[in-house]
Amino acid sequence: xxxxxxxxxxxxxxxxxxxxxxxxxxxxxxxxxxxxxxxxxxxxxxxxxxxxxxxxxxxxxxxxxxxxxxxxxxxxxxxxxxxxxxxxxxxxxxxxxxxxxxxxxxxxxxxxxxxxxxxxxxxxxxxxxxxxxxxxxxxxxxxxxxxxxxxxxxxxxxxxxxxxxxxxxxxxxxxxxxxxxxxxxxxxxxxxxxxxxxxxxxxxxxxxxxxxxxxxxxxxxxxxxxxxxxxxxxxxxxxxxxxxxxxxxxxxxxxxxxxxxxxxxxxxxxxxxxxxxxxxxxxxxxxxxxxxxxxxxxxxxxxxxxxxxxxxxxxxxxxxxxxxxxxxxxxxxxxxxxxxxxxxxxxxxxxxxxxxxxxxxxxxxxxxxxxxxxxxxxxxxxxxxxxxxxxxxxxxxxxxxxxxxxxxxxxxxxxxxxxxxxxxxxxxxxxxxxxxxxxxxxxxxxxxxxxxxxxxxxxxxxxxxxxxxxxxxxxxxxxxxxxxxxxxxxxxxxxxxxxxxxxxxxxxxxxxxxxxxxxxxxxxxxxxxxxxxxxxxxxxxxxxxxxxxxxxxxxxxxxxxxxxxxxxxxxxxxxxxxxxxxxxxxxxxxxxxxxxxxxxxxxxxxxxxxxxxxxxxxxxxxxxxxxxxxxxxxxxxxxxxxxxxxxxxxxxxxxxxxxxxxxxxxxxxxxxxx
Numbered sequence: 001x002x003x004x005x006x007x008x009x010x011x012x013x014x015x016x017x018x019x020x021x022x023x024x025x026x027x028x029x030x031x032x033x034x035x036x037x038x039x040x041x042x043x044x045x046x047x048x049x050x051x052x053x054x055x056x057x058x059x060x061x062x063x064x065x066x067x068x069x070x071x072x073x074x075x076x077x078x079x080x081x082x083x084x085x086x087x088x089x090x091x092x093x094x095x096x097x098x099x100x101x102x103x104x105x106x107x108x109x110x111x112x113x114x115x116x117x118x119x120x121x122x123x124x125x126x127x128x129x130x131x132x133x134x135x136x137x138x139x140x141x142x143x144x145x146x147x148x149x150x151x152x153x154x155x156x157x158x159x160x161x162x163x164x165x166x167x168x169x170x171x172x173x174x175x176x177x178x179x180x181x182x183x184x185x186x187x188x189x190x191x192x193x194x195x196x197x198x199x200x201x202x203x204x205x206x207x208x209x210x211x212x213x214x215x216x217x218x219x220x221x222x223x224x225x226x227x228x229x230x231x232x233x234x235x236x237x238x239x240x241x242x243x244x245x246x247x248x249x250x251x252x253x254x255x256x257x258x259x260x261x262x263x264x265x266x267x268x269x270x271x272x273x274x275x276x277x278x279x280x281x282x283x284x285x286x287x288x289x290x291x292x293x294x295x296x297x298x299x300x301x302x303x304x305x306x307x308x309x310x311x312x313x314x315x316x317x318x319x320x321x322x323x324x325x326x327x328x329x330x331x332x333x334x335x336x337x338x339x340x341x342x343x344x345x346x347x348x349x350x351x352x353x354x355x356x357x358x359x360x361x362x363x364x365x366x367x368x369x370x371x372x373x374x375x376x377x378x379x380x381x382x383x384x385x386x387x388x389x390x391x392x393x394x395x396x397x398x399x400x401x402x403x404x405x406x407x408x409x410x411x412x413x414x415x416x417x418x419x420x421x422x423x424x425x426x427x428x429x430x431x432x433x434x435x436x437x438x439x440x441x442x443x444x445x446x447x448x449x450x451x452x453x454x455x456x457x458x459x460x461x462x463x464x465x466x467x468x469x470x471x472x473x474x475x476x477x478x479x480x481x482x483x484x485x486x487x488x489x490x491x492x493x494x495x496x497x498x499x500x501x502x503x504x505x506x507x508x509x510x511x512x513x514x515x516x517x518x519x520x521x522x523x524x525x526x527x528x529x530x531x532x533x534x535x536x537x538x539x540x541x542x543x544x545x546x547x548x549x550x551x552x553x554x555x556x557x558x559x560x561x562x563x564x565x566x567x568x569x570x571x572x573x574x575x576x577x578x579x580x581x582x583x584x585x586x587x588x589x590x591x592x593x594x595x596x597x598x599x600x601x602x603x604x605x606x607x608x609x610x611x612x613x614x615x616x617x618x619x620x621x622x623x624x625x626x627x628x629x630x631x632x633x634x635x636x637x638x639x640x641x642x643x644x645x646x647x648x649x650x651x652x653x654x655x656x657x658x659x660x661x662x663x664x665x666x667x668x669x670x671x672x673x674x
C-alpha cells in the first residue's frame with residue numbers, strides 16, 4: 001500500500017484550506033480515488049478516446065514532483081516535459097512542498113490516480129519553495145515563460161488579495177497568444193468581494209469550489225428565530241435523517257461544570273471554542289461528550305477569535321472507545337456572540353446536516369470584483385479531493401487550488417477533441433453547459449457565489465453551439481430603461497433550426513429576443529422601480545443541450561454618458577434629482593488600472609487615455625447627502641498609440657520613484673496559495 005499523507009493546515013495562517021480524512025484500508029482508498037472525475041462527466045470523453053493527449057498544461061506553483069509514479073518523468077519522454085525553477089535557476093522545478101504536485105495530479109495524474117486529462121503533459125514553473133509566499137514578479141515571469149514554451153493551458157492556483165497590474169497584463173498577453181488561462185478564486189469565503197489577482201482578471205476563467213461527490217460532502221444549515229447562520233459540520237459528525245428543532249441554550253465553554261449550571265436536555269447547545277483556563281486542552285470531542293451526557297441534541301461551537309474554522313471530533317488524542325453521539329457544528333465568532341446575546345427562553349433553532357456534493361464550499365472566495373463582469377465564472381469540485389502528494393504519496397485536500405485544475409483538465413479534453421477552438425470558445429463551452437448548484441434551502445447560489453454553476457465536462461463535450469459572450473452585465477437607468485445585448489452563435493455542428501429561447505429571473509424584468517442570422521439580440525428592461533442589482537438567466541435549448549447565459553442587471557436612478565474625441569473622454573452626468581458632485585472612476589480592462597476625475601453641475605469632466613481598450617466607467621453621484629451609482633462602458637479602437645508617450649508625460653524624477661516602488665513590490669508582494 002502506498003503511503004497516504006493526511007494533514008491539516010490553518011486557513012488563517014497559510015491561506016490554503018486542506019482537510020484530512022481518515023482512511024483504513026487499500027480497498028477504501030480505491031473507493032474514493034475516482035469520485036470527482038466521473039461526477040463531472042469525464043467518462044464521456046474517455047469513452048471516445050479523448051484523454052488530453054498532445055496538450056501541454058503549464059502549472060505555475062511550487063513545482064511538480066516528477067518522481068511520483070503517477071506523474072513520472074522529467075524531460076521530453078516524461079510526464080513533466082519542461083518548465084523552469086525561478087527559485088534555484090540551476091536546478092529543475094522539483095516540488096519539495098507538495099502544493100504543485102497536488103494541482104498537477106488533478107490535471108494529469110496517470111497511474112494509481114487518474115487525472116481529468118491523464119495523457120496531457122505538464123510544464124512545471126516553480127515560483128515558490130514552500131508555497132507560503134512569492135513575489136508577484138515571479139508569477140509574471142512564469143506566465144511569460146509558459147507562453148515562450150508553447151503552453152496550451154495555464155493553471156494558476158496562487159494569487160494576491162488585490163489587483164496586480166503586472167500579473168493582469170501577463171495574463172492578457174497569454175490570452176492574446178490563444179492560451180487558455182485558469183485561475184483559482186481563493187479561500188477567503190464565505191464573505192463577498194474576496195477574490196484577488198489573477199482571479200480578478202477579466203479574461204481568465206476564475207474557479208470557485210464545490211464539495212466533491214463523496215459521502216464526506218456533509219453540509220449543515222442553522223436557523224434561529226427565522227434567521228440563517230453559516231455553520232460547518234465537524235469531521236466525525238453524521239447526517240441527520242430529519243432536522244433537529246429545539247430550544248437554544250448557551251453553556252459557557254462546554255465543560256462538565258458548565259452543564260451543571262443549566263438544563264440542556266433536548267436542546268441545541270451553543271458554547272465557545274477553547275477554555276477560560278490557560279493551557280486547558282478542552283478538545284471538541286470532550287465538549288461533545290459533555291453535551292451528549294447532559295442530554296443535548298446537538299452542539300454549536302463558535303470561534304474564540306475572528307473567522308470560521310473546521311473542527312475534528314476524531315483525532316489522535318481522543319479517549320479509547322470514543323464515538324460522537326450528537327452532531328457538532330462550528331461557526332464564526334461574530335455570529336456566535338450574536339446568538340449568545342440574542343437568545344431568549346423562547347428561542348428555537350433548526351439544525352440540519354445532509355449530503356450535497358454541489359454545495360459551494362464555505363471557504364470558496366466570492367465576487368463581485370467589478371460591476372462590469374462576473375467572477376467567479378464557474379465552480380468545480382474542490383473539497384475532499386484525493387490527489388498526488390510528494391514522495392509517492394496521496395492525500396485528501398481542499399481549496400480552490402484543486403477546483404481550478406479540474407477546469408484546466410476539462411479544457412485539455414475539449415482542445416484535444418477540437419484543436420481549432422479559441423480560448424474564448426473553450427470558455428463558452430464550459431460556462432454555458434455548467435450545472436446549477438443549490439443551497440440547503442433548494443435555492444440556487446447567486447452568480448457572485450457560483451458563477452454559471454458547476455463544471456460538467458460531459459455537457460461541454462457534447463455541445464454543438466458556442467455562445468459569445470457566455471455571461472454579461474447590463475445597465476439601465478431612469479433615462480435609459482432598455483438594455484440590448486447581442487449573443488453571437490457559432491455552430492460546431494448542425495443548424496439553428498428549432499432553437500428555443502427562455503428567460504429565467506424576476507418577473508419585474510422584461511425580456512424580448514429576436515434571432516437575426518447567427519446573432520441573438522436580447523432586450524431587457526425594468527417593469528418596476530426596483531433600483532439595484534438583479535440576476536437573471538437566458539436559457540437556450542439546442543439539439544438536446546441546454547445552455548445557460550447568466551446576467552446581472554444594474555438599475556440605477558442616475559446615468560453617465562461618455563463620448564470620445566481623439567484621445568480624450570468626455571462625461572455627462574444625469575440624475576432625476578438635484579446632484580452636487582460626482583466621482584468618476586475609469587478602469588482600463590487590459591490591466592485593471594484605474595484613474596479618477598470629478599464633475600459638478602457647473603464643471604464638465606474629461607480624461608485623457610492613450611491606449612486602445614475597453615474602458616469601464618463607474619460614477620458615484622452625490623444626491624441629497626447620499627451616493628447614487630451609474631455605470632457605462634466604452635470601446636476605443638481609434639487611438640494612434642505611441643510607445644514613448646508615457647515617457648513624455650512622466651518626468652525623469654518620477655520615473656525613478658516609480659522604479660523604486662516597482663522593486664519594492666517585486667520584493668514584498670507576497671502571494672498566497674489557493
